[in-house]
Amino acid sequence: MDGRAVAPAAGTVLNALATGTGSAFAIDLETTATVELTSDGRVDAEIAGQPDADTTLVERCATLTIAEHAAPAGLNESTVGAQVRTESEVPMASGLKSSSAAANATVLATLDALEIADAVDRIDACRLGVRAARDAGVTVTGAFDDASASMLGGVTVTDNATDELLAREEVDWHALVYTPPEQSFSADADVSACERIAPMADLVAELALDGRYGEAMTVNGFAFCSALEFSTGPMIDALPDAAGVSLSGTGPSYVAVGDQSTLETVRDRWNERDGTTRLLRTRTDGTELA
Template identity: 60%
Template sequence: MEGRAAALGAGTILNALATGTGSAFAIDVETRATVELAADSDDVAGEIAEAPGAETDLVEECVSLATARWGNGQGGTVRTDSDVPLAAGLKSSSAAANATVLATCDALGLTVGDDQQDPAVDVTRLDACRLGVEAARNVGVTVTGAFDDATASMLGGATVTNNDADELLYRDERSWEVLVWTPPERAYSADADADRCANVAPMAELVADLALDGEYATAMTVNGLAFSAALGFSTDPAVEAMPHVNGVSLSGTGPSVVAVAEPTDPATDLDRVEQLWDARPGVVRRTTTRTDGATILDS
């Protein structure tokens, strides 16, 4: 009874803290989970490979909820390893939750798919995603439930969601080159100042309109300026990137900043932004968007 799965990190188009509407897009960084179930125990033990002392409540809760809903309440072990840095605004919690839920489904021998009407599909990816969001709320790692982040990680592409209702409003596919700057400090989503974010609700509503119209790059730039101010982050990295990219934003509640460029747009220059961001302390990553989403891996 072993299962393995991988889910994607993501960048922010619209932070949902102000209005409950959020938007995110999947990027080519992964978190992988291995789940081994034990029929004779309901205890779950978790481990995060790159951070042995880190809290594992989220992934443990994902296994418990998944086996309670689709199995017989089995316990076991869950181990994650990840290319997504923790507490950096790149949706590490959503990726870990999604990978763990799918790995648990795999361990239970369930077929996961996207067509709810297909009799061969036991669990849809969207239902698996909602269960991971439930686990995140239960253990307190998110303020909004992060359904926007979770859907981008699970389904791939760009998604727009109502996080209050866990409703997927829209999904789109975009092919972007992506540059990510992650400074040395870390920021935890659960610690974000929701009251200050509520002050930028008019800007968030504008961003939501842009995102629903497919103007994702413009939306994320407006989002980044508004939420950087609300959350106390400098806008300097975004401002120096703006002449060279299609869109740039603070990702999540920070501290990472994510820039995107259309591969065929001659006006963009991610190499120049990479030079500018390399001069800052921290790590700069070059990657791309992904549209395939989370997947079950061969055991």
């Protein structure tokens, strides 16, 4: 019995580190997970092209999914194991929600292998991945905002303290992503510095819940660049042309949204910086079986 699923990455509208409220939107970079069930009760994982990468999150996702859904699938939880393999277009530790995409893809692929993927609500599947991320220590907030955007597609607003979906809207944007050469791990972010800008985060949440996503992103970007000590230079490069621009997650990537021709102009500026620039589309279809 095996399963396969594909999950998109995401960009940030509101970083949840300040208040627990977050917002993100799915973008067209993908992570694929393949799961083969075994009968030895062991869960092992590998990440394609990265033999030394930490596979704790992926293994925890498969383990939790089996623990919760093996019995409904008519299997003995104690004897069901899994071999998991992920491959990804999403650079790790870049602020583009690689962990959320890997978690969602793994959970759904495991459900597919158990042959009950269609019977499990997508939000419930998303919450399993969030639990695994907390257990694995790869996130401070649980990243339900990032995970829900990746699982459902579109833009979502969430309460990460309660894992509640506050709003979701399908959006059709072009998105420009600039990723500098360095990495930045979410678990290492200065949470206390982020909490001090809570009033700005509350403003961003109001804008996002009002559907003013571009303005929300830009306010978020300037606030969190300051709190996390990232340069605002790439944001200035994108303004006033882009509809919105922000530091994505805890960095180091920046994401701008707008129409294609405008973002091509911004891309020319970002291409003068060290790193990688990608012009993408937003995704409305979320995590899917493959």
